[in-house]
Amino acid sequence: MLLQPPxxxxxxxxxxxxxxxxxxIPFAVSIVRHWDLGDASERQVRLERRTRLVSTxxxxxxxxxxxxxxxxxxxxxxxxxxxxxxxCAVGTLNANAYGFAALSAQMVAFFAAVAWLALDAMDVxxxxxxxxxxxxxxxxxxxxxxxxxxxxxxxxxAMLEPSVITSCCARVFASDAPSVSGALAAWPAxxxxxxxxxxxxxxxxxxxxxxxxxxxxxSAALAGGAGLVAFASVIAGVVSxxxxxxxxxxxxxxxxxxxxxxxxxxxxxxYVPLFVATANSTWLLCASLAARVPALEDVLxxxxxxxxxxxxxxxxxxxxxxxxxxxxxxxxxQ
Amino acid sequence: MNAIELVGIRKAFNRGLATEVxxxxxxxxxxxxxxxxxxxxxxGSGKTTLLSIIGGMARPTEGRxxxxxxxxxxxxxxxxxxxxxxxxxxxxxxxxxxxxxxxLENVMIPAYPLGNDWHPLRDRALxxxxxxxxxxxxxxxxxxxSGGEQQRVAIARAxxxxxxxxxxxxxxxxxxxxxxxxxxxILESLSGDGRTILMSSHxxxxxxxxxxxxxxxxxxxxxxxxx
Amino acid sequence: MRRWLNRQRSxxxxxxxxxxxxxxxxxxxxxxxxxxxxxxxxxxLYAQAVRxxxxxxxxxxxxxIVQRLQAGRFALVPDTYAEALRAIRGVQSVEGRLxxxxxxPVLKVAVTVMVxxxxxxxxxxxxxxxxxxxxARAKGLSAGGQLLLITTARDVxxxxxxxxxxxxxxxxTADLILISAADFRALFDHPAGFYTDIALSVANPAExxxxxxxxxxxxxxxxxxxxxxIARTYAATFSWREGLVLVAFIGVLAAFALxxxxxxSGLSADETREIAVLKAVGWDAGDVMAMKAWxxxxxxxxxxxxxxxxxxxxxxxxxxxxxxxxLRGWTVVRPRIRLTPDTxxxxxATLFVLSVVPYTAAILVPVxxxxxxxxxxxxxx
Numbered sequence: 044m045l046l047q048p049p050x051x052x053x054x055x056x057x058x059x060x061x062x063x064x065x066x067x068i069p070f071a072v073s074i075v076r077h078w079d080l081g082d083a084s085e086r087q088v089r090l091e092r093r094t095r096l097v098s099t100x101x102x103x104x105x106x107x108x109x110x111x112x113x114x115x116x117x118x119x120x121x122x123x124x125x126x127x128x129x130x131c132a133v134g135t136l137n138a139n140a141y142g143f144a145a146l147s148a149q150m151v152a153f154f155a156a157v158a159w160l161a162l163d164a165m166d167v168x169x170x171x172x173x174x175x176x177x178x179x180x181x182x183x184x185x186x187x188x189x190x191x192x193x194x195x196x197x198x199x200x201a202m203l204e205p206s207v208i209t210s211c212c213a214r215v216f217a218s219d220a221p222s223v224s225g226a227l228a229a230w231p232a233x234x235x236x237x238x239x240x241x242x243x244x245x246x247x248x249x250x251x252x253x254x255x256x257x258x259x260x261x262s263a264a265l266a267g268g269a270g271l272v273a274f275a276s277v278i279a280g281v282v283s284x285x286x287x288x289x290x291x292x293x294x295x296x297x298x299x300x301x302x303x304x305x306x307x308x309x310x311x312x313x314y315v316p317l318f319v320a321t322a323n324s325t326w327l328l329c330a331s332l333a334a335r336v337p338a339l340e341d342v343l344x345x346x347x348x349x350x351x352x353x354x355x356x357x358x359x360x361x362x363x364x365x366x367x368x369x370x371x372x373x374x375x376x377q
Numbered sequence: 378m379n380a381i382e383l384v385g386i387r388k389a390f391n392r393g394l395a396t397e398v399x400x401x402x403x404x405x406x407x408x409x410x411x412x413x414x415x416x417x418x419x420x421g422s423g424k425t426t427l428l429s430i431i432g433g434m435a436r437p438t439e440g441r442x443x444x445x446x447x448x449x450x451x452x453x454x455x456x457x458x459x460x461x462x463x464x465x466x467x468x469x470x471x472x473x474x475x476x477x478x479x480x481l482e483n484v485m486i487p488a489y490p491l492g493n494d495w496h497p498l499r500d501r502a503l504x505x506x507x508x509x510x511x512x513x514x515x516x517x518x519x520x521x522x523s524g525g526e527q528q529r530v531a532i533a534r535a536x537x538x539x540x541x542x543x544x545x546x547x548x549x550x551x552x553x554x555x556x557x558x559x560x561x562x563i564l565e566s567l568s569g570d571g572r573t574i575l576m577s578s579h580x581x582x583x584x585x586x587x588x589x590x591x592x593x594x595x596x597x598x599x600x601x602x603x604x
Numbered sequence: 605m606r607r608w609l610n611r612q613r614s615x616x617x618x619x620x621x622x623x624x625x626x627x628x629x630x631x632x633x634x635x636x637x638x639x640x641x642x643x644x645x646x647x648x649l650y651a652q653a654v655r656x657x658x659x660x661x662x663x664x665x666x667x668x669i670v671q672r673l674q675a676g677r678f679a680l681v682p683d684t685y686a687e688a689l690r691a692i693r694g695v696q697s698v699e700g701r702l703x704x705x706x707x708x709p710v711l712k713v714a715v716t717v718m719v720x721x722x723x724x725x726x727x728x729x730x731x732x733x734x735x736x737x738x739x740a741r742a743k744g745l746s747a748g749g750q751l752l753l754i755t756t757a758r759d760v761x762x763x764x765x766x767x768x769x770x771x772x773x774x775x776x777t778a779d780l781i782l783i784s785a786a787d788f789r790a791l792f793d794h795p796a797g798f799y800t801d802i803a804l805s806v807a808n809p810a811e812x813x814x815x816x817x818x819x820x821x822x823x824x825x826x827x828x829x830x831x832x833x834i835a836r837t838y839a840a841t842f843s844w845r846e847g848l849v850l851v852a853f854i855g856v857l858a859a860f861a862l863x864x865x866x867x868x869s870g871l872s873a874d875e876t877r878e879i880a881v882l883k884a885v886g887w888d889a890g891d892v893m894a895m896k897a898w899x900x901x902x903x904x905x906x907x908x909x910x911x912x913x914x915x916x917x918x919x920x921x922x923x924x925x926x927x928x929x930x931l932r933g934w935t936v937v938r939p940r941i942r943l944t945p946d947t948x949x950x951x952x953a954t955l956f957v958l959s960v961v962p963y964t965a966a967i968l969v970p971v972x973x974x975x976x977x978x979x980x981x982x983x984x985x
Contacts, residue, residue, distance in 0.1 A: 046847030048648055049950070052957035059965050081451050088436070091453050092976040095889050099972060103964070110957060117950045127833075127839045170456040205840060304948070425983050434884060434980040454976075455888055462886030473881045473982050476874075477625035487885040489618065492611035533884065546983060 049118035050200050056107045060193035063104045064186040066232075070097050071182040078175055094175070097182065098163050098354020104189055106154035111149050116299050128209045133216065134301040137204045138209040144232050145195035152192035153318075155159040156326050159185050161326040165343065173338040192344050216282055216296030224282065224296075243362045246273035246324070250358065253351035257344045263351075264331035275318055277361060283374065285313070285365050288372035290367060312364045318331035321356025323350040380410035380542070380573055381431060384527035386440035388426055388598075402598035404440070408591075410541070413564065413574040418583045418595035425470075425546050427595070431575065432465045433457040434546050446592040462487065466535030468545040471576040472527050474534070475520040480506065480526075481515040484533045490540070498537075505533040509563065525556040532563060549580045557582050564588050612898075615891065619898035633867055634907050640860045641911025641959045642918070643853060648951055649919045651846035656946050658838045662831060666699075667812050669829045670819055676835035680798035685823065689804060692818050694811045700799030702788050704857070706753060706781070713731050715779045717753075719788045721803075726769075730784045733763040739780035740768050751781070756793040763787065804828075850958070858959070861966040868970035876977065883979035892975035900967055904960045912955065920945045 081088060118134035119142065129135050136142030159181055166174035168188050215224050249266035252258060281298045289301045289309055302310035330347050333339055388401040403425045408414055429435040430442065433449065434457075435513035441450045449460060474483045484502040497529075506512040509529040514522055519530060528548070535543055549557045557580070564572040565588045568574055578584060584592055623630045670689060672681045683700055690698045703718040707956035715736075728734055733751050745751060745765050753761040769777040788794060806815050812984075816828035870880075879892055887895075 044826070046851065047843045048651075048846055048850055048958070051847060051850055052954045052961075055961065056957060059961070080453065088454070091455075092889070095893070095971070095976060099893065099968060103968060107961070110953070110961070112955055114950075114957060117953070121950070125836050127836070165453060170452055172453060206838070239747045366749045429980045429983045434983060435978075455890070458883070458886060458888040469982050470882070471982070473877070473884070475878055475881060478621055482621070485614075486618070486882065488889075489614035490611060490887055490891040492607035492609075492614075494606075494610060495613070538886065590974055 045098040047118075047122070048142070049114060049121060053111065053114055053118060053196050053200070056111050057193035057197050060104055060107055061190050064190040064193070065098045065312060067097055067182050067186045067189075068146065071179040071186070072093075073177060074179040075183070080172055080175075080181075098160070098167075099325040101156055101159055101163070101182070102187070105153065105160065108149055108153040108192070109154060111196070112146075112153070113302070115146060115149065116302065119319050120299065120303065122203070125205055126203075126209055127205075131297060131303075133297050134209045135203075136199075137215050138204070139199065141195050141199035141202060145192075146200045148188075148192040148195045152188050155185050155188050157322045158325045158329050161329040165330065165339060165346065168342045168346070169338045171338050174333060175335045177297065216298075230279065232282045232287075235280050235283035236274045239284075239365070240362065242269070242273040242276040243358050245269045246320075246358045247362070248356050249353035250327070250351040252349050254355055256348075258347070260331045263334065263347055265325045266351055266354065267324045267326075267328030267331060270321055270327065270358070273358055273361075274317065274324070276323040277313070277365075280365070281313065285368060288374050291373050293374055309368065313361060313368075316357040316364070320354045320361065323354035323357065326350045327354065380412075380445060381575075382441075382443040382446075383407070383427075383431070384441045384443070386427070386430060386437045386442070388423075388430065388435070389438045392438065400598055401430070401437070404478075404598075404600060406593065406600060406603070408573065408575065410573055411417040411568075412590050413568045413569050413588055414576070414593060415584055415589050416577045416593050416595055417579055418601075421577060421597075422595040423598040424595055428544050428546055428575065428577055430535060432467060433461040433593070434467075436446040444449070457503055461587065462490070462538055464540050464542055466538070466540040466543045468528070468531050468535050468548055470547040470550055472531040472551075474527060474530060476520045477518060479516050480519055480522065480530045483535050485520055487534060488537050502533065502537055505536055506530070508566075509533050524551055525559065528552065528556070528560065529563070536567075540572075543567060543577045545574070547578055547580075548576060549578065549583055554582065561586050561588055611891075611892075613913075615895045616898045616902070619895050619902060620728070622875075623899055623902060626872070629867070629872075630903065633864070633903060634910070636860065636863060636910040637903065637907035637959075637963065640856060641908050642914040642982055643856065643953070644850065645912050645915035645955050646847060646919050647853070648850045648955055649915055649947065651842055651849075652951060653919065653944060653946050655839060655842045656944065658842065659835065662835050662838065665831055665834070667806045667809075667831050668804040668816050668819070670802040670804060670823075670826050671829065672801075672823075672826050674825065680795065680800065681802055681826075683797050683799060685804055685826070686799070688823065689802060690818065692815060692822070694806055694808065694815050696805045696807045699803045700807075701801055701803055702785055703800050704788075705795075706791070708743075709754070713742075715739055715781055717730050717781045717783060717788065717791065719785045720782050726782055728766065728782050728784050730786050731763060732766050732784070733787075734766050734769055734782040736769045736777040736780040739781060740765075743922065753781075753791055755791050761787060761791055823873070851941040856868065857962055858885075862963045863964040864963050865970060868967035869973065871974055876974070879977060879981070880982045881973055882981050883977070884982045889972075889975040893971055895965075896975065900914070900964060900971075903941075904963060908956065908960060911959070916945070 074090055074094065077086060078090060104245070116132045119132035122135045123129035123131050125137055126135055128139065136146060159178070162174055162181060164176045166172055166178050246266070246269040248260070249269045253262050253266045282296050286296050286298055286301060287293050289306060292299075299310070300306060302308060302314075327347065327350050328344055330350070334343055383404050383406050385594070386401055386404040387399060389397055389399050391397050403424075404427060416427060418424055426435065430437050433442075433452070437450065441448055443449070444460070444464065449457065452460065474480075475486065478486070481499065481502055482507060485498055488498050488502075491540055499507070503515060505516050506529075509532060511522075511526050511529045514530075515524055521525060522530065527549075535545075549560055552560060564574060564586075568588060576583065583589070592602070592604055593600055657901060670685070672679045672685070683701070686698045686700050689695060699721055701719070701721070702717065705714040706717045707714050720728060727732060735745055735751065740746065743751070745768070747765055747767045749765045751763040751765050753763065755761050769780060769782070783791070790797065791966065799909060804815065804819075806812055812830050816830050819826060819828040882892060882895075883889070
């Protein structure tokens with residue numbers, strides 16, 4: 044099923060991501076080996092110029108992932124019409140082992156690229172470039188991850204057989220389905236809602252704490268960590284109760300259908316602030332790791348406060364919008 | 378306070394090739410803040426290269442550059458740029474205004490990356506243009522300005538970020554004697570602000586001017602006279 | 605944030621001025637870029653519209669069609685089957701259908717001959733016919749004209765054309781001739797008591813497949829075709845053809861990327877000098893790259909909008925575009941349809957990925973190379 048335009052678009056982006064990964068590796072190796080700021084030689088100047096290219100390439104790769112996520116989900120949705128048993132994106136993604144793996148890998152790669160760019164931003168904010176070596180060691184980890192994230196959608200579409208009968212979202216996210224998704228759906232709305240709001244509240248509070256003053260590493264780490272936990276529990280909450288509330292159907296747990304026009308694209312109202320907030324939490328986490336570098340003492344707190352403020356705002360927005368969705372729903376949860 | 382300190386500066390071009398030349402060959406000089414100095418000497422004596430190195434536009438092959446006691450020789454390009462933007466204003470020999478843009482836009486351009494508010498920036502650019510008597514040409518595209526007007530626009534551009542040091546490379550090379558006199562007048566007024574002014578010139582009208590406080594003569598990449 | 609906005613605004617300003625100064629170059633790039641966008645967009649818009657059209661047609665077709673097979677070949681269905689089918693639970697109504705292909709020796713093409721279902725508005729009296737627009741065009745027919753068909757027994761069947769079928773449903777009716785049941789049987793020597801196939805309507809969409817299964821279990825010599833299966837095949841076929849056409853354009857895309865790369869790397873002396881001046885007066889390589897990114901974004905936005913608009917007008921308002929053959933199929937009596945404009949955000953996103961992303965990728969490295977150039981060339985004069 045490779046010869047379809049959205050799939051071609053995904054293949055193109057995958058090819059570019061692999062190209063970026065391949066280009067980054069030799070740069071990273073030569074920087075790890077030869078970087079020496081004290082050296083005014085031509086080679087050092089060349090290396091420094093190259094770092095600008097690498098930063099740009101990674102930022103471009105991150106942009107590609109931002110595009111890939113919705114295109115992947117919508118391509119899957121479109122292809123559902125061509126697969127027996129599939130009624131929306133979930134059915135298609137579930138048609139072989141690579142579907143959800145591709146989606147998760149893209150998400151992980153996205154946050155990894157986001158984290159790397161945070162390292163980059165912190166590194167170049169001080170004349171001594173204190174993180175350069177660490178940053179390029181990290182790039183050597185990031186590059187294969189990018190390549191993997193790029194490869195999985197290709198594998199997914201290449202293996203997609205129209206004759207295989209798959210399950211629609213009502214099955215995958217049915218509460219008796221023996222899988223993680225099934226378990227999430229089966230999670231009673233009560234505890235899920237408590238986890239949802241508690242984790243969001245924690246993320247907002249810890250982030251606000253960092254945003255409103257000069258805080259240390261521990262606070263930043265706490266805020267960042269709480270943000271990642273909130274991300275997970277929001278996704279779980281969407282499957283468990285928020286999606287059914289939006290669909291007004293206790294049996295419909297799909298986390299993608301509400302991105303569609305039929306449901307007025309409401310899903311974006313949750314996912315966009317969620318991803319923005321979580322990206323900022325990732326930065327906070329990186330900042331807490333980088334805070335042990337003395338050269339960053341002056342610059343970190345300021346960036347940290349900004350990131351924390353954005354994270355807090357994003358999570359608050361998620362809580363607010365999901366509350367409105369719940370209030371407007373006719374579904375009652377036990 | 379010693380504003381600019383150069384220690385053992387050497388600069389090679391085409392290093393390692395048969396055409397290798399040492400444009401600067403051991404420069405030691407200290408320029409205190411607020412001084413108006415001129416580097417003189419025949420073409421090829423290394424004046425321009427020295428100004429590039431002082432202004433952070435080129436790196437020395439050997440030696441250290443200190444600004445206010447801070448060694449900036451091994452600064453990365455990114456921070457050299459930041460430094461250049463905050464500390465130095467340049468007036469190039471060929472002026473290098475950007476054609477197609479108005480005089481006002483040309484003056485504002487160095488400040489664009491800073492992200493300052495537009496209206497105060499425009500007001501500052503206009504006040505510089507009016508100080509240099511070209512404000513009536515602010516909206517004119519620079520290619521339609523006369524040589525003297527263009528030079529004043531270039532000076533205004535060099536001053537828009539309010540740098541403590543002004544660097545000018547052969548500023549009078551393309552000016553007639555009347556405009557040269559006018560330029561020296563501008564120089565005098567700028568020096569009155571307490572700005573350090575460094576020039577390269579082999580124009581006797583400049584080197585003999587009373588505005589100049591210090592004359593450094595160069596030959597073959599070395600300083601031969603300093604008074 | 606405010607600083608950031610100010611900076612972006614200024615950089616965009618400089619980028620716009622820089623594009624304006626190189627008007628010819630910019631225009632050349634815009635034209636080529638817009639052309640590439642419009643070609644890709646036209647293929648996608650066309651395919652999507654045809655897909656939708658097919659979907660609309662299918663929506664009117666029966667939920668389940670029952671055919672009889674004999675020795676693996678298609679055979680006529682006795683009308684006794686209709687009674688048996690009516691007994692299956694979930695079946696709302698059963699209708700025996702008469703239709704076939706008539707080879708027209710003059711046109712040298714097969715057209716579809718059909719009997720309109722009883723009770724429909726298109727039921728035709730004996731001796732009369734209604735014809736689809738493509739057939740009418742090919743045979744020069746109009747309402748009141750005479751349609752001559754040669755029967756299997758080599759007799760001539762003279763029919764009066766009541767009216768032409770409307771254009772709106774051209775995909776469905778272009779090559780169609782509607783006649784009465786008696787004329788149909790005479791034309792094809794079709795035995796009484798048999799139908800071509802039987803259409804079932806089933807109230808509950810979820811039961812389509814189950815009903816089809818029951819039919820084949822109870823009547824092992826039949827096969828039941830479910831509408832959804834046809835829809836799936838249609839969708840796959842059209843998407844596949846669309847993809848195939850796009851693959852043919854990969855060369856175009858690659859050539860365009862190369863062109864963009866070349867444009868971005870081959871900076872004019874003027875442009876190189878300008879970048880050096882900007883760097884000399886205090887712009888960082890990052891500032892230059894951001895400014896260049898604005899140039900790219902402005903060019904892309906204009907080219908994308910222009911290309912998409914051109915494709916839209918071309919596909920929906922210029923009849924019989926060049927993609928007809930590749931995307932819809934090959935036939936003499938091709939339906940002349942006016943496609944219903946149909947776009948969505950996802951399609952635009954796909955188009956964006958297929959045009960703006962390659963452009964951006966192509967100019968990345970040249971832009972970087974330009975941005976890290978030495979500033980001190982302005983000193984060397």
